[in-house]
Amino acid sequence: MRKIFDIHGGVHPPENKVQSLSRGIESAGIPPVLVHPLSQHIGAPATPIVEVGQRVLKGQMIADAKGFVSAPVHASSSGTVSTIEHREIPHPSGLLARCIVIDTDGKDEWIELDPVEDYTALEKADLLHRIRDAGIAGMGGAGFPSAVKLSTRDDVVIDTLIINGTECEPYITADDILMRERADQIIAGVKILQHLIQPTKQTLIGVEDNKPEGIAALRAAAEGSNIEVVVFPTKYPSGGEKQLIQILTGREVPSGGLPADIGVVCQNIGTTVAIHRAVQYGEPLISRITTVTGEACSAPGNFEVLLGTPVDYLLKLGGFQQDQCIRLVMGGPMMGFTLRDTAVPVVKTTNCLLAPTQKELPPPPPAQACIRCGMCAEACPVSLLPQQMYWFARGKEYEKLEEHNLFDCIECGACSYACPSNIPLVQYYRASKAEIRKQQQEKVKSEHAKARFEARQIRIEREEAEKEARRKARQEAAKKKAAAGKDPIKAAQAKAAPAADPAQAAIEKAMAKRSGNAPEETNEEKLARLKKAVETAEKRLESATAKLKEAEAADAPNLGALQTAHERMTEKFAKAKEELQQFEQASTEAPSTGDPAADAIARAQAARAKNADKSPREKAEEQVASLEKRLSKSEQKLAEAKESGSETAEVLEQSTAKLRDKLDAARAELAQLSESEAPVAAAASTNDPAQLAIEKAMAAREAAAKLSPEDKAKKALESLEARVEKTRTKLAEAEESGADTVDVLRDTLAKLEDKLAEARKEAGVEG
Amino acid sequence: MIELLTQHPFIAALASLAILGLAFGSLLGFAAVKFKTEGDPIADQVEALLPQTQCGQCGYPGCRPYAEAIAEGDAINKCPPGGEATINALADLLDVEALPLDAEEESVPSVAFIREDECIGCTKCIQACPVDAIVGAAKHMHTVVASECTGCDLCVEPCPVDCIDMIPLPTTVQNWSWELPKPAEDLIATDRDSNSSNRDEAA
Ligand code: SF4
Ligand code: SF4
Ligand code: SF4
Ligand code: SF4
Numbered sequence: 015m016r017k018i019f020d021i022h023g024g025v026h027p028p029e030n031k032v033q034s035l036s037r038g039i040e041s042a043g044i045p046p047v048l049v050h051p052l053s054q055h056i057g058a059p060a061t062p063i064v065e066v067g068q069r070v071l072k073g074q075m076i077a078d079a080k081g082f083v084s085a086p087v088h089a090s091s092s093g094t095v096s097t098i099e100h101r102e103i104p105h106p107s108g109l110l111a112r113c114i115v116i117d118t119d120g121k122d123e124w125i126e127l128d129p130v131e132d133y134t135a136l137e138k139a140d141l142l143h144r145i146r147d148a149g150i151a152g153m154g155g156a157g158f159p160s161a162v163k164l165s166t167r168d169d170v171v172i173d174t175l176i177i178n179g180t181e182c183e184p185y186i187t188a189d190d191i192l193m194r195e196r197a198d199q200i201i202a203g204v205k206i207l208q209h210l211i212q213p214t215k216q217t218l219i220g221v222e223d224n225k226p227e228g229i230a231a232l233r234a235a236a237e238g239s240n241i242e243v244v245v246f247p248t249k250y251p252s253g254g255e256k257q258l259i260q261i262l263t264g265r266e267v268p269s270g271g272l273p274a275d276i277g278v279v280c281q282n283i284g285t286t287v288a289i290h291r292a293v294q295y296g297e298p299l300i301s302r303i304t305t306v307t308g309e310a311c312s313a314p315g316n317f318e319v320l321l322g323t324p325v326d327y328l329l330k331l332g333g334f335q336q337d338q339c340i341r342l343v344m345g346g347p348m349m350g351f352t353l354r355d356t357a358v359p360v361v362k363t364t365n366c367l368l369a370p371t372q373k374e375l376p377p378p379p380p381a382q383a384c385i386r387c388g389m390c391a392e393a394c395p396v397s398l399l400p401q402q403m404y405w406f407a408r409g410k411e412y413e414k415l416e417e418h419n420l421f422d423c424i425e426c427g428a429c430s431y432a433c434p435s436n437i438p439l440v441q442y443y444r445a446s447k448a449e450i451r452k453q454q455q456e457k458v459k460s461e462h463a464k465a466r467f468e469a470r471q472i473r474i475e476r477e478e479a480e481k482e483a484r485r486k487a488r489q490e491a492a493k494k495k496a497a498a499g500k501d502p503i504k505a506a507q508a509k510a511a512p513a514a515d516p517a518q519a520a521i522e523k524a525m526a527k528r529s530g531n532a533p534e535e536t537n538e539e540k541l542a543r544l545k546k547a548v549e550t551a552e553k554r555l556e557s558a559t560a561k562l563k564e565a566e567a568a569d570a571p572n573l574g575a576l577q578t579a580h581e582r583m584t585e586k587f588a589k590a591k592e593e594l595q596q597f598e599q600a601s602t603e604a605p606s607t608g609d610p611a612a613d614a615i616a617r618a619q620a621a622r623a624k625n626a627d628k629s630p631r632e633k634a635e636e637q638v639a640s641l642e643k644r645l646s647k648s649e650q651k652l653a654e655a656k657e658s659g660s661e662t663a664e665v666l667e668q669s670t671a672k673l674r675d676k677l678d679a680a681r682a683e684l685a686q687l688s689e690s691e692a693p694v695a696a697a698a699s700t701n702d703p704a705q706l707a708i709e710k711a712m713a714a715r716e717a718a719a720k721l722s723p724e725d726k727a728k729k730a731l732e733s734l735e736a737r738v739e740k741t742r743t744k745l746a747e748a749e750e751s752g753a754d755t756v757d758v759l760r761d762t763l764a765k766l767e768d769k770l771a772e773a774r775k776e777a778g779v780e781g
Numbered sequence: 782m783i784e785l786l787t788q789h790p791f792i793a794a795l796a797s798l799a800i801l802g803l804a805f806g807s808l809l810g811f812a813a814v815k816f817k818t819e820g821d822p823i824a825d826q827v828e829a830l831l832p833q834t835q836c837g838q839c840g841y842p843g844c845r846p847y848a849e850a851i852a853e854g855d856a857i858n859k860c861p862p863g864g865e866a867t868i869n870a871l872a873d874l875l876d877v878e879a880l881p882l883d884a885e886e887e888s889v890p891s892v893a894f895i896r897e898d899e900c901i902g903c904t905k906c907i908q909a910c911p912v913d914a915i916v917g918a919a920k921h922m923h924t925v926v927a928s929e930c931t932g933c934d935l936c937v938e939p940c941p942v943d944c945i946d947m948i949p950l951p952t953t954v955q956n957w958s959w960e961l962p963k964p965a966e967d968l969i970a971t972d973r974d975s976n977s978s979n980r981d982e983a984a
Contacts, residue, residue, distance in 0.1 A: 053954060107957040381962070407961065410869065441962045448958025453866070460833035463931045466912040467835050467843065 193228030
């Protein structure tokens, strides 16, 4: 006889098991609809792999496991998928969750199965895969995917395999009846597990001593094998995994650890049978044994139920009387939960439907104050201090709760059962555990949010800094430009003197800035009017001359009259010319308006008008003269400024120096002109920049026209190459400074490179 | 010198005290430099307790500024997303009294949702989101990455076409949890059947 260890605490609630054991296992048959929740296990819900309207066969996978800790779902009978929707599921929350609903056709047509003749020939991974694909999840109540539980690491030696046949909770007899009727299947399943786990020391089946018939059947089936059936005294909750391990081996699973940490793997009897069927017959988990009991059921018993069978269908088979039932419980009276709706389906973890009457399971009386009797601590199988934890839970002192090993509580409810004040202690622990888990999740989430927030903050700062740097660079550039160009109007003025048309444009621009200046307008208008007058006078004079000549030739009688007219015209023309000249002179020499811009125009125009019919040499001479005049003037001004210590002295000095330079240049030009009066030289030496540019362009064109096509292509190539080079350097710069023109530049570069490649090709073809 | 000290114990005492003061002062000064704490440890601890929703409902531009303000003595009850739990935690940390929340109610955890066919792609919400939980480009539809959204509400206001909804997070089987039972009436067993007036007295 092997030594049996005891666990701390425990309670002895009335067992109430005989009611449902009067009959053997009965098949519940095929209900008209099957509701398969996607989440019947611990872990991620399965993902549907069938569509609405699709015909499915019995045993066909309709939802696949999603992730490692998950389990697939199979159709438990043949039929058509009528809908995939949210329905109420058996869960303490009474919430809705996604379900696949199948309208059964009653044919119960199996899908083709893949049985294994000799599982000993299978690899461990292959075997695990089959268990996983069969959708097996712990059938004792928790619903942890079995394949995950059985995937022990290779470096962990398992010396003990324990099969849990304890079924310590009152009323439930599903495992008991399984032992009585299907002991051989249990033993076959245990052998598969033995092959899978390879326990080095022992294989034990733990059964409480209140199931003598089941024990006998198991012992008979295990005859001749190395499987030992261990019987121990009945006590709630010896069926807890950790408690059972302690009872059978005397070893304690460390707080927060797993049985595998002490070399033990534990499986439920129902799960063992499911594994046997999955491996040997290839049948997935589509049915289970469920106890229907309670005094509100006239025909209590155990039923082999297709998973997904609605609870009300099953209850009818058990002779359920709604009016007598105070509340419908799924699971046992200790750890079960109340169902709000009888339309929910039977799932993988549904071991019992309990329909008690008012007398049988009265609603808990109102909780009273804790009298610190210590009964709860005595009852606790994990040796916790339920009373302390109760106070901490009420005060929401979660840290203290954790210090008191709240997470070792198996939520067995023994403390609540023992409490004379009827305090629903286990509810406090469940709620506190949930709250702590929630806080941990929130902590993770808030850390994540903080990281993202800070990353964003840094990014924004960086962008700001970049923008600022770019702005500064631009400012710098603008300053440089301004320093070079000083006052734009002055610059325009400076240009206006020697230059012709472009200068005019600049001046006009400058003037536009000072719009509304009446005197300049009149000045310009006057000038225009005078010019026009000169022009018309000239025309009329011409026509008069022509007429006079005609008359003279024809010896016309009105010759005299014409002569006088001609004389008058000549006079008028001279007068108009004089007037114009006078005006021009006046505006050059005595700036009447005081507006520098207007003056500049007047001067520039006067200069142009004067230059119009003069030889280059004359022009040069005049320029030298005017420059000399200006120089002397500005020198005088400079002297004055210096004397008075005015701030303008510096500026004046500069402009004087410039004027001097100009004068030198003009003198040099004049000297040149005096030597050769060739018009080409004049054209070349004209200091009108616009003219120069045009001439250059024309010369280039002429040169190009003279070039051969090969040469042209070469030129084009060269210029393209130069442009590509330039763009490249610009891009590199932009990239370095992280400017946002990078993309545009990149585009341009790509385009230019294309063009260059084309040009190269062309040159290659032609050359 | 020795003589002076032996002759005048008062001066000797003064001198030795001065020397001692100097020695310990420099020791302290050295320790202050050597073991200098980076940042503000209290603000750091406070910040670790704040929910990091970054919603600004506390009146500060984010959780960190509020944490700093608390470290400087601001009230601890201004964070609606954190609610009572955060206030209690802060009260524990700072050893002050837990005050009731300074807002009408705790904000319900929710997530922003953009009605995508109404989005005009103005990018205003992207700029408002403190945790970069919105993706989209100018003139293209935007959407909220629900797993990153803290439910701070800041993107709702800037949307010119009002196409952002705040959807309270649904309770699912995965995130459902047991409620704490209503506190037991603190009666002793012998009071069980007494009427309500007695009960009031006992309470
Ligand atoms: S059994 Fe109930 S009354 Fe007794 S100490 Fe525990 S909680 Fe308090
Ligand atoms: S519910 Fe938890 S605290 Fe209460 S007896 Fe069971 S294990 Fe102990
Ligand atoms: S109210 Fe709370 S969550 Fe919102 S910014 Fe302030 S501290 Fe952060
Ligand atoms: S998406 Fe809206 S509600 Fe969500 S974090 Fe961003 S700004 Fe806040």
